[in-house]
Amino acid sequence: MQETANNLEAKRSIGWMGLSRGHKARPLEWLIEKGIFLVAISAILVVFLIFLFVLREAWPIFSGKANSAAARKVIPADQIDKLTPAQLQAYLELTPDEFNKKDKETLKLLMEVKEEAGKEAVPDKDEALNTTEWKYILKPYAWTGYSKPEYIWQPISNIKKYNIIPLIIGSLKTTLVALLFSVPLSIAAAIYVSQLANPKVKEWVKPAIEMLSGIPSVVMGVFALLVLATFLQTIFHYNSRLNALVAGVALGLAIVPVIFSIAEDALTSVPRSYVQAALAVGSSKWQAAWQVVLPAALPGVFAAVILGFGRAIGETMIVLLASGNASIMSASIFDSTRSITSTIAAELAEAVFGGHHYGMLFMIGTLLFGVTFVSNLMGEYIMYRLKSRLEGKQK
Amino acid sequence: MSHSNQQFKRKTFDFSSWFFTVLTGAATYLIVSILAVILLNVLISGLPRFSWRFLTGGTERDMFSVANAGVWPMIVGTSIRVFVMTLMVVPVGVITAIYLTEYASSISFLTRVIRGAVNNLAGVPSIVFGLFGLGFFISYVGKGLDHVFYAGGESHWGKPAVIWAALTLAVMTLPVVIVATEESLRSIQPGLREASLALGATKLQTIFKIVVPQAMPGILTGAILAIGRAAGEVAPILFTGVAYYMADLPHSLNDLFMDLGFHTFILASQSPNIEQTKPILYSTVLTLLLLTFGLNFIAVLVRGRMRAARRSVH
Numbered sequence: 152m153q154e155t156a157n158n159l160e161a162k163r164s165i166g167w168m169g170l171s172r173g174h175k176a177r178p179l180e181w182l183i184e185k186g187i188f189l190v191a192i193s194a195i196l197v198v199f200l201i202f203l204f205v206l207r208e209a210w211p212i213f214s215g216k217a218n219s220a221a222a223r224k225v226i227p228a229d230q231i232d233k234l235t236p237a238q239l240q241a242y243l244e245l246t247p248d249e250f251n252k253k254d255k256e257t258l259k260l261l262m263e264v265k266e267e268a269g270k271e272a273v274p275d276k277d278e279a280l281n282t283t284e285w286k287y288i289l290k291p292y293a294w295t296g297y298s299k300p301e302y303i304w305q306p307i308s309n310i311k312k313y314n315i316i317p318l319i320i321g322s323l324k325t326t327l328v329a330l331l332f333s334v335p336l337s338i339a340a341a342i343y344v345s346q347l348a349n350p351k352v353k354e355w356v357k358p359a360i361e362m363l364s365g366i367p368s369v370v371m372g373v374f375a376l377l378v379l380a381t382f383l384q385t386i387f388h389y390n391s392r393l394n395a396l397v398a399g400v401a402l403g404l405a406i407v408p409v410i411f412s413i414a415e416d417a418l419t420s421v422p423r424s425y426v427q428a429a430l431a432v433g434s435s436k437w438q439a440a441w442q443v444v445l446p447a448a449l450p451g452v453f454a455a456v457i458l459g460f461g462r463a464i465g466e467t468m469i470v471l472l473a474s475g476n477a478s479i480m481s482a483s484i485f486d487s488t489r490s491i492t493s494t495i496a497a498e499l500a501e502a503v504f505g506g507h508h509y510g511m512l513f514m515i516g517t518l519l520f521g522v523t524f525v526s527n528l529m530g531e532y533i534m535y536r537l538k539s540r541l542e543g544k545q546k
Numbered sequence: 547m548s549h550s551n552q553q554f555k556r557k558t559f560d561f562s563s564w565f566f567t568v569l570t571g572a573a574t575y576l577i578v579s580i581l582a583v584i585l586l587n588v589l590i591s592g593l594p595r596f597s598w599r600f601l602t603g604g605t606e607r608d609m610f611s612v613a614n615a616g617v618w619p620m621i622v623g624t625s626i627r628v629f630v631m632t633l634m635v636v637p638v639g640v641i642t643a644i645y646l647t648e649y650a651s652s653i654s655f656l657t658r659v660i661r662g663a664v665n666n667l668a669g670v671p672s673i674v675f676g677l678f679g680l681g682f683f684i685s686y687v688g689k690g691l692d693h694v695f696y697a698g699g700e701s702h703w704g705k706p707a708v709i710w711a712a713l714t715l716a717v718m719t720l721p722v723v724i725v726a727t728e729e730s731l732r733s734i735q736p737g738l739r740e741a742s743l744a745l746g747a748t749k750l751q752t753i754f755k756i757v758v759p760q761a762m763p764g765i766l767t768g769a770i771l772a773i774g775r776a777a778g779e780v781a782p783i784l785f786t787g788v789a790y791y792m793a794d795l796p797h798s799l800n801d802l803f804m805d806l807g808f809h810t811f812i813l814a815s816q817s818p819n820i821e822q823t824k825p826i827l828y829s830t831v832l833t834l835l836l837l838t839f840g841l842n843f844i845a846v847l848v849r850g851r852m853r854a855a856r857r858s859v860h
């Protein structure tokens with residue numbers, strides 16, 4: 152019965168979709184309809200533009216054009232006439248705007264300042280290195296003052312170190328804690344709300360859990376910073392008050408509504424007849440939920456976890472406030488960490504516009520976008536396949 | 547159907563069923579009680595300093611002085627950016643939703659790509675939107691405008707400003723408006739469309755005179771949800787227009803602005819004495835929560851009334 156009613160409805164709406172009566176007689180309407188179409192494809196355009204323009208700013212890093220070493224070679228101030236304006240601008244680390252505003256005297260003065268600074272600086276064996284090369288970004292290196300090769304992200308120092316491995320580990324560590332905390336909790340809640348609770352409970356619990364997503368992430372961050380950090384420290388007695396655990400738990404709270412609503416949606420879309428059949432052969436409600444409904448909806452639960460992962464790894468303000476922000480290479484969740492997102496948020500304002508640090512931050516932004524793009528796509532695809540299967544649509 | 551379940555109740559006591567039902571129930575109520583703890587914590591700690599003076603007063607250059615705390619400039623800044631955003635996102639979102647429900651065939655490849663793009667847009671991290679706003683709106687569009695209109699002069703548009711923050715947020719909240727509008731357009735009976743066509747109206751007339759007015763509450767819900775989401779976001783505006791401190795309120799679209807969420811972040815992360823500034827931090831959080839939660843609450847009410855009204859019609 153349900154099936155045929157749905158089919159009828161679909162046929163009816165397809166008839167409406169194909170409706171083109173009156174178009175020839177009304178050119179204005181035809182034009183407006185084309186306009187509607189153009190606005191509609193703007194969503195595709197926007198996703199494309201995001202990728203394009205974040206990548207555009209990061210391009211010097213990807214293509215290897217950026218060079219952080221050239222900036223530290225000292226040129227005597229009296230050689231100012233030998234440099235082309237472009238070289239001079241790169242040497243003084245100025246943006247084109249700033250460069251054009253300054254007269255020659257100021258530029259010469261800046262060169263002298265740089266020369267003085269160069270004399271005072273202790274010679275460093277790493278000065279000539281271009282630290283924006285991929286081998287320094289991805290592999291450990293024995294920097295001056297370090298006895299063995301290490302992974303270091305330290306863009307504000309004499310030798311700018313851009314190794315992104317500590318940031319990736321920081322992001323993964325907080326995300327892992329978040330998932331370990333929120334996945335069991337929200338999937339249990341989804342099973343309870345969709346299968347076991349009585350409808351009256353469901354009516355107010357579901358909106359209440361979804362209300363969690365209405366809490367701005369900066370507020371969640373403040374809560375983690377002031378309340379959760381103290382609470383967890385009294386339980387686990389660790390040293391650094393802000394760490395991957397605090398950030399991870401707060402992050403987990405933020406993604407609970409995401410995982411919950413998708414998992415609940417998947418569990419609810421399992422046809423009611425499955426449960427009724429299980430109950431009819433004598434299983435309890437819990438057995439029906441655990442052995443019949445959950446296996447049928449498993450891809451959806453998996454999709455919920457993937458989408459939760461994408462959300463957690465991209466979250467900024469919570470991690471910025473609650474993780475302690477020290478880029479330490481450590482596997483312990485009780486150490487302070489620095490994630491990709493909080494690095495971008497904290498450092499972009501100080502980076503020279505168009506410089507290598509700026510490009511580097513856009514580069515990690517591109518990586519982040521890539522990771523969330525793939526995880527979203529996977530999650531959506533799994534959900535789409537599951538729903539088509541459960542609703543009996545072929546393909 | 548639901549009453550038949552009760553007749554299938556087992557007579558023998560099954561311990562594992564009982565145990566797991568209690569366990570999953572406990573997980574559910576744990577989540578709800580954490581929400582309650584967060585809200586109560588903010589309410590209790592925020593109320594003592596929350597006053598009319600706090601809401602309508604400005605702040606001094608020293609933002610951490612407890613005696614002179616006020617959030618009026620931040621409320622104004624947040625309202626302006628959200629208002630400009632609404633003007634941009636609602637028309638685009640509604641038109642896209644109209645295309646998806648009224649024109650696009652649900653099985654065509656293009657429709658699936660548009661839907662995929664919308665869903666993906668909803669999952670892009672907010673900090674990436676911030677990078678996009680900086681890379682596209684400011685250094686491409688803004689700098690381009692400067693180049694065309696003020697060649698070589700001071701930069702008027704190629705710098706962080708309220709308009710770029712609003713546009714960035716508009717891109718971010720586009721999926722919220724599209725999804726809510728689509729839902730309400732789909733819930734309108736096909737019979738209404740057919741009746742209008744039968745009376746000789748064209749398809750476009752039917753959409754704009756019959757379908758869209760019927761879907762108005764849904765569109766409104768979408769707009770309110772988008773506002774509630776955008777009002778609390780900080781990451782996308784970090785590089786696209788927010789100011790640490792401004793003596794004046796913003797006067798034009800290319801001014802900087804102060805913001806409630808960003809102010810919360812400053813109070814939480816850069817205070818010289820966190821214990822002393824805690825009360826004003828909590829009051830600022832309370833203001834922000836009242837704004838975002840208030841808007842979400844209104845959206846839920848509007849949606850509820852809309853559903854009730856529809857039930858009484860059919």
